[in-house]
Amino acid sequence: MEPSAALIGLRLLLYVNASDYLPTTExxxxxxxVHDKDEYPFPETFGYSAPTGYISSFGMKMVTFFSTKTR
Known part of the structure; x- marks a missing residue:
């Protein structure tokens, strides 16, 4: 039996200083x-939102593509 991904995955504890946000912040x-070290991150397009005051969990799967030469 494989261990649960929640037990072996990446865990983060983030501090969000809400008092530094502007009053007009939505x-x-x-x-x-999460991106490869050689990729530029695009959080608006490929990111996950996590609200404060809650535990958030995201499932991910690594997919690798290989191109083949065609004649």
Whole structure:
């Protein structure tokens, strides 16, 4: 039996200083992006939103594509 992903996955504890946000800010939270070290992150497009005051869990799966030469 394989261990649960929640037990072996990446865990983060983030501090969001909500008092530093502007009064007109729509929401308080974080945007999380997981990307390859050689990729530029695009959190608005490929990120996950996590609100403050809650536990958030995201499932991910690594997919690798290989191109084949065609004649």
């Amino acid at each position: 929401a308080v939270g974080v945007r999380i992006t």
